[in-house]
Amino acid sequence: MLSLEKCHTPQEVIDFSNDKELVASIKCDGMTVSLLYENGVLVRGESRGNGNVGNDITEHVKQFLNVPLKINKKNTYIIDGEAVILDEDFAEVNKNGEFKNSRNLVAGTLSALDTSLVSQRKVKFIAWDVIEGGGNSLIDNLKEAREIGFDVVPHWFNNTATGLNPKNLQDNIDYVFEYARDNGYPHDGIVFKFNDIDYGKSLGATSHHFRNGIAYKTKDEVYRTKLIDIDWTMGKTGILTPTAIFQPVEISGSTVSRASVHNVSILTKLDLHIGDTIEVAKCNEIIPQVKRNVSADEGMALGVESEYITYPEHCP
Numbered sequence: 001m002l003s004l005e006k007c008h009t010p011q012e013v014i015d016f017s018n019d020k021e022l023v024a025s026i027k028c029d030g031m032t033v034s035l036l037y038e039n040g041v042l043v044r045g046e047s048r049g050n051g052n053v054g055n056d057i058t059e060h061v062k063q064f065l066n067v068p069l070k071i072n073k074k075n076t077y078i079i080d081g082e083a084v085i086l087d088e089d090f091a092e093v094n095k096n097g098e099f100k101n102s103r104n105l106v107a108g109t110l111s112a113l114d115t116s117l118v119s120q121r122k123v124k125f126i127a128w129d130v131i132e133g134g135g136n137s138l139i140d141n142l143k144e145a146r147e148i149g150f151d152v153v154p155h156w157f158n159n160t161a162t163g164l165n166p167k168n169l170q171d172n173i174d175y176v177f178e179y180a181r182d183n184g185y186p187h188d189g190i191v192f193k194f195n196d197i198d199y200g201k202s203l204g205a206t207s208h209h210f211r212n213g214i215a216y217k218t219k220d221e222v223y224r225t226k227l228i229d230i231d232w233t234m235g236k237t238g239i240l241t242p243t244a245i246f247q248p249v250e251i252s253g254s255t256v257s258r259a260s261v262h263n264v265s266i267l268t269k270l271d272l273h274i275g276d277t278i279e280v281a282k283c284n285e286i287i288p289q290v291k292r293n294v295s296a297d298e299g300m301a302l303g304v305e306s307e308y309i310t311y312p313e314h315c316p
Contacts, residue, residue: 001032001048001080002205004191004215010169013192016214017164020194023138024172025155026180027189027215028126030084031106035061035125037077037133042069047083047110060110063118067125068149077133079145081153082126083110087184089122100250102186128153128191138195154179157195173216189217222279222291223249227272230261230309232316240312242267244278244290251282259288264311271296272309 007013013022032048045061046054061067064083071077083106085093090102099105109117127142127150134141139157146152156172158164173190180187193213194200200212229245241260248257259280261267272278276295282288 001034001051001054003051003209004213005209005211006189006215006217008217010166010173010216013169013214013216014164014166016192017158020196020199022158022192023142023155023195024158024176025128025153025191025193026176026185026187027191028082028084028128028153029103029186029188030082030126031103031110032080033057033061033083033110033125034078034080034131035067037071037073037079039075040071040073040077042067042071055111057110059115060118061125063115064123064125065119066151071148073133073148075133078131079127079133079150080129080131081150082128083123084126084186085122086124087186089124090186093121124151126151126153126185128155129193134197136197138193138197141197154183154185158192189215191215221251222281223251224277224279224294225249227274227276227278229274230267230272231258232312234316240315242309244272244280246278246280249280251280251288256280256282256288259290261290267309274309 007016034046034054035042036044036046042061043058044056045058047057049055062069085102085106087102090105093099093105105121106123109121109123127145129138130141130145134144139155142152142155156176158169158172176190177187191213192215197212200210203211205211225246225248227244227246231243231245233241233243235241241262242264244259244261246257246259248255250256261270261272270290270293272290272293273295276293278290279292279294280288281291
């Protein structure tokens with residue numbers, strides 16, 4: 001279960017399409033889950049784990065509000081989707097304000113020993129791809145999945161033969177985001193996948209992402225925090241890399257307090273001082289990075305805690 005490459009403009013989606021038919025769907029913001037059925041019986045549920053080795057959550061999956069334990073399919077059938085708590089349900093579950101967001105709550109629920117929490121917290125499975133046991137059309141596979149009892153991610157067909165341009169594609173993107181908001185889907189983007197599954201598979205994958213789809217994101221979310229220190233990390237090639245240490249912030253469901261600044265030239269360009277207000281983000285939701293020095297860009301006066309960063313003169 002690899003990720004998808006990210007993009008931020010309609011033109012990037014058009015370039016990616018290569019004049020092939022695309023299926024757009026809401027990128028639900030929850031926890032990726034894969035279900036395995038043998039001769040119509042649910043035999044295993046797995047979470048994404050580290051992308052290569054998943055975690056067995058079969059007993060949790062059986063407590064989902066909407067996962068069929070038996071389906072009308074022979075042989076092996078594998079379907080992937082997202083474990084989510086819809087906005088309306090999250091508001092009810094979180095009426096006392098105990099939880100920061102639904103994504104964190106889903107992750108915590110699926111790792112809890114008490115599987116009854118799954119139904120209590122109204123976790124649902126939203127299917128978005130048939131991995132085994134379907135045909136060669138993503139649209140047809142999702143239609144069949146709905147017919148045999150799954151809740152399927154809202155999706156739209158984009159026929160590039162009729163001509164996609166940045167304007168009409170942007171209109172589609174705006175509509176998908178509006179639909180997700182109006183119908184209470186926790187979301188963090190739009191996924192575009194090739195309808196021709198064999199074609200998508202033929203493109204292969206990198207170590208990080210599959211090439212059969214692309215995830216449209218409005219932008220990397222940035223968070224303001226305070227720079228505490230710069231740590232110098234020795235890499236295996238003998239290169240010293242500056243790492244920013246800052247007051248912890250929560251990004252994409254995890255608490256982050258360190259980010260690579262990559263090299264001295266970037267450190268110099270950012271004009272960083274200890275005590276500066278900075279903006280950090282997770283690039284493609286994976287690697288934390290310092291995006292901007294707010295203090296320098298906005299001419300903020302340096303506080304009493306501010307000081308210049310010193311560079312090591314000897315290898316540490």
